[in-house]
Amino acid sequence: MPAAPRRTRRRTYAFLGATAALATAAALAAALPAQAHQDQGRHPLPSRYQDVQLLSFNDLHGNLEPPSGSSGRVTELQPDGTTKTVDAGGVEYLATHLRTAREGHPYSITAAGGDLVGASPLLSGLFHDEPTVEALNKLKLDVTSVGNHEFDEGARELARLQNGGCHPTDGCYTDEEFQGADFPYLAANVLDEKTGKPILKPYWIWKKKDVRIGFIGVTLEGTPNIVSADGVKGLTFKDEVETINKYAKVLQRQGVRSIVALVHEGGFPASGAYNYDCDSPGAGAGISGPIVDIAKNVTPAVDALVTGHTHAAYVCTIPDPSGRPRMVTSAASFGRLYTDTTLTYDRFTGDIARTAVKSANHVVTRDVPKAPDMTDLISRWNTLAAPIGNRAIGYISADVNNTGTESPMGDLIADAQLAYGRELDPKTSLALMNPGGVRAGLTYAAKGAEGDGVVTYAEGFTVQPFANTVNLQDFTGAQLVQVLKEQVSGANAAAPKILQPSAGLTYTLDLTKTGADRVVTDSIRLNGAPIDPAATYRVATNSFLAGGGDGFPTLGQGTGDLVGGDDLGALEKYLTAHSSPTAPLAPPAADRIAVVK
Structure with missing residues (x-):
């Protein structure tokens, strides 16, 4: 038997405690006159506000190759009120778009709203979605919530996707053992019935220098109604709002004031166009569905919600319980869109300046160069799948x-x-x-x-x-x-x-x-x-x-x-x-x- 290949070093995820340095640095920066911020030109102190780019998508469902038919198109609203369809999707193009979007943004996070795997085309599904996890690692995904489809093959298989290892019955598909996800799956409201604890991490904290943003991940409470009984055996799914509010307090106790909820539940916008103005006045505007009640009741401590599940595209503001507008987004499905949100981080308070938040959905068009590493990945797995798939x-x-x-x-x-x-x-x-x-x-x-x-x-x-x-x-x-x-x-x-x-x-x-x-x-x-x-x-x-x-x-x-x-x-x-x-x-x-x- 050949020696097992050396595993590459994996990221280690730890929950970060509070730090007094953040408040001290922010207070000092605010107190000093403008010229003092340069520290004699050698070590400039940060300004009070820092724009953080949040790139997000949801419901990829293992669509590595461009989806066909209507599944591979989006509707675009034109300036004159008409619409047109645009071919979209494919991980080779998604990688190019995300990498281009990150240029010039040293503070950039990529997050997802669940259902990245499950109900996948053969290229991914035949191999229990290992190809998709490998692609997401290459996309530099930072964090995702679980969706209902992450439970299609049960909690043990989800744990394998997170931690790696060969499939328990099919074994290894290549000479190298599956490495698992380089990003954390968050499942705050999915509990083990025996222990009463989340089966995966409930939250995760992104940090760069003195900027910290917490992420809480939940899936829809009704997951057992739409997943086979075997897939959720031994699990309890708790209320989304109660769970998010609980862990928002946990993050606050750790000194984290900027919080994003990744919620695998969604809504239905009044228009099917991805660039529809959800906040436009008048009849027929806005959004309906389960995410509206969730957004209206999630604690004001949460600054934005990245959602999914309904495969709809929207960028809406929904008031939080205090009446302040809060961004709620979804990027359709199958990798056809990604959302680019700007979170303006206030170093003085450690919170997001909510009035400065802006967001938009962007089409993953196919008129850009393909990412070579994704092309190689698809080719490699297609070679393995071809004898069966063709x-x-x-x-x-x-x-x-x-x-x-x-x-x-x-x-x-x-x-x-x-x-x-x-x-x-x-x-x-x-x-x-x-x-x-x-x-x-x-x-x-x-x-x-x-x-x-x-x-x-x-x-x-x-x-x-x-x-x-x-x-x-x-x-x-x-x-x-x-x-x-x-x-x-x-x-x-x-x-x-x-x-x-x-x-x-x-x-x-x-x-x-x-x-x-x-x-x-x-x-x-x-x-x-x-x-x-x-x-x-x-x-x-x-x-x-x-x-x-x-x-x-x-x-x-x-x-x-x-x-x-x-x-x-x-x-x-x-x-x-x-x-x-x-x-x-x-x-x-x-x-x-x-x-x-």
């Missing part, structure tokens, strides 16, 4: 889009799971697919040498990267109707999650109504027949839904459970059986749900 698994006649209340891609997956379910049990009646599990569509004009209309394993993996199983359960007709109503009520009342139905299941969704009434019960049909409340229906779902995930508790109450193979395998089997080079598969019409607006 294998053809089907053929399509046109784009299979993942857009709309009911999407062609969602319907295709549901059809595939129904077909697979009937292989396991011919009595299978229907299949339901959660929209959040459909991560992309299939593009007809494929890239590279694979040819138009060819669906490769890598493309299928991008669509369904979670490695769920296809499960069968029995439900009564009354339970099935309740499942459909749970799409728009209960946990999903504010943000409906419309399940993608297999062929044969039809109904009307009336969006002019509220709550569960939006599902028109009398319209529900299976193969043209009304649902019988007393009858038993065999239903195929993925394992995430079968456990009641995504706010569907009734789906966790099925009987006669049968666990099948992985969901991507079901899609592959369906595409192989229903398409060929001469007879490609046409996209489903997405006409199973009649939507009334």
Whole structure:
């Protein structure tokens, strides 16, 4: 066995205590006349204010290569009020943009808002996101919060991403052992049930000379509702506001007065344009969603919030509990944007001069040189992935889009799971697919040498990267109707999650109504027949839904459970059986749900 390679020296993270030197230096600087600050031209004292650059992004989801289709574009508002789309994203370009942005800024921090890994394309996901962590190290990321997708493979795997080591079942992918993240993952509100303590660091302090800024990282309290039960087993997720306020006091006791919260929870801006003026007056302006209440209740001791989760782009000021405006930002997703925020640090108080804070989102355009080190990284991992990723698994006649209340891609997956379910049990009646599990569509004009209309394993993996199983359960007709109503009520009342139905299941969704009434019960049909409340229906779902995930508790109450193979395998089997080079598969019409607006 060859000798293990020497590990490179890793950064060591320590929590910094208070220092009297900061206040002393600030007071001296303020008291001296201007000419004395030069100290006879040899050792100039710092001015009272120091601009600190905060570069941030969120929800990268392992998208190292430029995302395709709509996932790789952003909407840009033009001066005349029109909009245009701009191709964006790709870590080769993100690296170039961040490195350029840092030029001339000796005080610069790079932070992220979670979901940097998980639900990743094959290039990263096939290797349990080691390539993405390696890329983030090269990007000089300083700190990030955890997101819900950091728990897709459980807390132990998250700890491995932080600390390094070979994968427990797959082993090492290269001759060198995985080094882990050079940056800290912060998980202040994620506690071990047994110890009651955070599973990772709750906060981290950035320091340069006499400037110190604390970072607190949290993910959404509702993570257990949107992650498989195995991924969060043994963990407790606490309230975001209470947790941030708790650790803000901890930082203050250490003399840290400048604080940024990294919050993996987000909002919904009134406009889809990344450069929309969120603070503009008038109807239709502003932002809504969970982050608004969080921002309004987080202690005024926190100076800015970097957020994520909703994949939206916004730069907004939301008043803190004292009524002072506070910056809240999000940079969309997939590395298409980054946010550049200027925090003006007051050496006299040790705090951020809130009135001087400014921020803007910037497009990661593809008209800049690629970062060579990122190109090498992508090439190296692509070489390892190519034998698997380039294998053809089907053929399509046109784009299979993942857009709309009911999407062609969602319907295709549901059809595939129904077909697979009937292989396991011919009595299978229907299949339901959660929209959040459909991560992309299939593009007809494929890239590279694979040819138009060819669906490769890598493309299928991008669509369904979670490695769920296809499960069968029995439900009564009354339970099935309740499942459909749970799409728009209960946990999903504010943000409906419309399940993608297999062929044969039809109904009307009336969006002019509220709550569960939006599902028109009398319209529900299976193969043209009304649902019988007393009858038993065999239903195929993925394992995430079968456990009641995504706010569907009734789906966790099925009987006669049968666990099948992985969901991507079901899609592959369906595409192989229903398409060929001469007879490609046409996209489903997405006409199973009649939507009334």
